[in-house]
Amino acid sequence: MRSSFSQVTAKLIEEDPRVIVLLGDIGVYSFNDPMTRFPDRVLNVGILEQSMIGMAAGLAMEGFIPIIHSIAPFLIERSLEQIKIDFGYQRLRGNLVSVGASFDYSALGATHHAPGDVGILLNIPGIQIFIPGTSKEFEALFRNAYANDKINYFRLSEKENSNSHIILPGEILEISAGSDLTVLAIGPTLDAALALKQEFDVQILYTNSLNIDGASPLKSLISTPKLLVLEPFYVGTTAPLVMDLSSSPEFEVHFHGVKREFIRDYGSMEDIEEQLGLTQADLHTKVSELLNA
Amino acid sequence: MNVANREINLLKMKILRVASEVREGHIPSSFSILDLLWNIFENFELKVSRSESQGAYFILSKGHASIGLYAILFNFGFIDEQTFNSYCRKGSALGGHPDKNKVPGVMASTGSLGHGFPIAIGVAYARKLTKVEAPVIVLLGDGELNEGTIWESALLANQHQLMNLICIVDNNLSSSRALKLNDISEKFIAFGWQSIEIDGHNHSEILGALKTRRVKPLVIVANTIKGKGLRAMENNPEWHHKFPTPSQVQEFLGELDEE
Numbered sequence: 001m002r003s004s005f006s007q008v009t010a011k012l013i014e015e016d017p018r019v020i021v022l023l024g025d026i027g028v029y030s031f032n033d034p035m036t037r038f039p040d041r042v043l044n045v046g047i048l049e050q051s052m053i054g055m056a057a058g059l060a061m062e063g064f065i066p067i068i069h070s071i072a073p074f075l076i077e078r079s080l081e082q083i084k085i086d087f088g089y090q091r092l093r094g095n096l097v098s099v100g101a102s103f104d105y106s107a108l109g110a111t112h113h114a115p116g117d118v119g120i121l122l123n124i125p126g127i128q129i130f131i132p133g134t135s136k137e138f139e140a141l142f143r144n145a146y147a148n149d150k151i152n153y154f155r156l157s158e159k160e161n162s163n164s165h166i167i168l169p170g171e172i173l174e175i176s177a178g179s180d181l182t183v184l185a186i187g188p189t190l191d192a193a194l195a196l197k198q199e200f201d202v203q204i205l206y207t208n209s210l211n212i213d214g215a216s217p218l219k220s221l222i223s224t225p226k227l228l229v230l231e232p233f234y235v236g237t238t239a240p241l242v243m244d245l246s247s248s249p250e251f252e253v254h255f256h257g258v259k260r261e262f263i264r265d266y267g268s269m270e271d272i273e274e275q276l277g278l279t280q281a282d283l284h285t286k287v288s289e290l291l292n293a
Numbered sequence: 294m295n296v297a298n299r300e301i302n303l304l305k306m307k308i309l310r311v312a313s314e315v316r317e318g319h320i321p322s323s324f325s326i327l328d329l330l331w332n333i334f335e336n337f338e339l340k341v342s343r344s345e346s347q348g349a350y351f352i353l354s355k356g357h358a359s360i361g362l363y364a365i366l367f368n369f370g371f372i373d374e375q376t377f378n379s380y381c382r383k384g385s386a387l388g389g390h391p392d393k394n395k396v397p398g399v400m401a402s403t404g405s406l407g408h409g410f411p412i413a414i415g416v417a418y419a420r421k422l423t424k425v426e427a428p429v430i431v432l433l434g435d436g437e438l439n440e441g442t443i444w445e446s447a448l449l450a451n452q453h454q455l456m457n458l459i460c461i462v463d464n465n466l467s468s469s470r471a472l473k474l475n476d477i478s479e480k481f482i483a484f485g486w487q488s489i490e491i492d493g494h495n496h497s498e499i500l501g502a503l504k505t506r507r508v509k510p511l512v513i514v515a516n517t518i519k520g521k522g523l524r525a526m527e528n529n530p531e532w533h534h535k536f537p538t539p540s541q542v543q544e545f546l547g548e549l550d551e552e
Contacts, residue, residue, distance in 0.1 A: 055415035055416065058417070086408055
């Protein structure tokens, strides 16, 4: 997904003179070529995320379309107030693109993890959040949204699904029908959801964007009495988005995502998934329990 | 008393009346910047909205002095008197911190310190690319210099040689009770800026500084008196966010009237 980001962005810089790229000294090598060709509009700003976001807001005020890139905890958590005020409150457009989704930097420790990024950003009214499931999906979403009038967040991840689904922002797609349980897969969790089909009669829904402002088509799509949301970030992050479903007494909503605890160990992504109960076997167990409850 | 001083004195009286009635606003912080603001608005054609892309750009980074900015906006015809008098009341466009989407002449929504300066860096960089010559002027408080983004942005201005940027520090010694700043000029010079230190209430010094030929990003360290013009408020931190009683208002108006 990272190389897809630099490739699409390189094309956008060429096509659209309003585009300006601000790198927080991250991903610089992959921008070598556009940086040489458009040195004024592809900047390695330095390691100062808060001022980078503020500067981007100033650029947006003058008609530019900023694309701002760093690792998720630095881009989002460190400069949250700049995102909130300089972009959100001021109603400016811009694109935040992060790498390091949740614990992609599995061996680098909690300083480089950000399973809380999406939950935090959901507190910023008007923000549009994209969690692409594949590189192709990223490209479609990015091209479609980069010049809209919103603040957009694109969360790039190492993990990708086997197949791409090109859908609109806010859209939810039914991937397959089923009658016992509905699984809503978000972004790169779709393959795990599809693997459930071997054992369970589950309905699979898919989305790769979150938007707290618009009306969600989710309710009208669900065909079973129980919903399980697969979240590639902190478990329960999407609770505010499915609140109207969980308030109905005959309907159950459950979440499966990253436990809300600091990851203090190192290792591969699979090692961390095992530690957090996020393997395919763990998901199967969870679904069995929900169906037998 | 010359025209400028007479106008500014009248604005102080308006600020006192309106802020005391609604019991909101940072009166001393506003009084320290009025001479600076008056000279900026008198001497530069300022950009008011997106449609006028060529004008100079002014950002009040110390947003809590908004009532001072509103008074100047009223004085120079950006807003009318009724709007000014509605300050902080229900339905008003004028809040305790300025909103760029509501008030003509307010170019950035500030209030949280350390935000307006990085935004000004972005505007100045954009204007360097689009070759707009009018300067980007940003006003910071000395207390605001505690924020890390100020020094990040000072590096950025030097890195990108933003010669179209003028940063004014309203050095009213707000920071002295918390964090020592020592020599502000020296610090900016060490970050690659050119610096001029002036009396922020002396109009010929202010004008001279604003018209300085810029060979680097320019900082004007304006030494000011917080609450300038009222003996009880001058350099008295107690008044930072406090409002005079009706009898104090009369006393203060009398004091300003004497000048």
